[in-house]
Amino acid sequence: MSAGTGPAPAGGPTLVRVPVGDPRVAPLLRELGEEYSARYGRDAHAELARYPDEEFTAPHGGVLLLLLERGESVAGGAFRRFDRDTAELKRIWTHSAHRRRGLARRVVAALEREAADRGYRRLYLTTGPRQPEARGLYLAAGYTPLFDTGADPESIGPLPFEKHLPTASRPGKASRL
Template sequence: MTSAPELTVVQVPVSDPRVQPLLRELGDEYTARYGRDAHGELARYPDEEFTAPYGGVLLLLLEDGAPVAGGAFRRYDATTAELKRIWTHSAHRRRGLARRIVAELEREAGARGYRRIRLTTGPRQPEARALYLATGYTPLFDTRADPETIGPLPFEKHLSAPAARTGKASDL
């Protein structure tokens, strides 16, 4: 039995060339599920919102430096971060990488002093909905309703206070 590859977590700016495969594949995925205007979702927020001190972009890299998963967070309010652009490369799915990147994003947001996480996913992304439910997010919608009748599906999660804090989001 072969062991799982060693992965490195790095924080990078949106302009890092390793982020481009993430955004390209994510845009293609959105287009396939929602139509040609879906690429606009990736341009909705300026890159600065995903930059310290309020936000960040994290990548999981293979030993050769290739990105296999990633995601970002931005300031939603003084105590809440919003997760965005969570992605796993299509060749590396079903290996728990999305769970890992969500956990890493939560850890980094918590280290910045955020106490709550918000996120939304689309009604045609059942894998994402299942991921957020499985990782402890509370749905802020009726889970019995047809997702197509709801639109974006909002979730939230309250974070535990870290043992050592590096700064409070409300002080930023």
């Protein structure tokens, strides 16, 4: 997967497409694993390494996007193929020092465009019951909860969401990062 860049808002982070093995991915995944481990009381690093790199690589896999600011990874996320029509969002994350700036929302929007450009018609994701910020992000971004939102999240386990995407106007068109 080649690195591509997208325009940054004036003075904002630059969006790049990177392979999973890119060294700029590791700090975000490390912090993500540490936070998940603290929130859930068990080591989450093995879960983060569960999917082979190929699942995040074109043409049949997904993509991994990073937002870089002054060369530092400040946010990122990925998707992988879930089924023929569905991409699954994974590892949406904002570094703790860069939160409350709309970066995760920007990553999600870029992943949605990329998935639609690749012909996916639906996005699916799960987030944990102890991640109210993620739940709020997906609801604000138009995702439909596939669970009873009035129930105690701890009684549900992973909270599933979906979003139907507009059909790309031309299959195989260039991505608009």
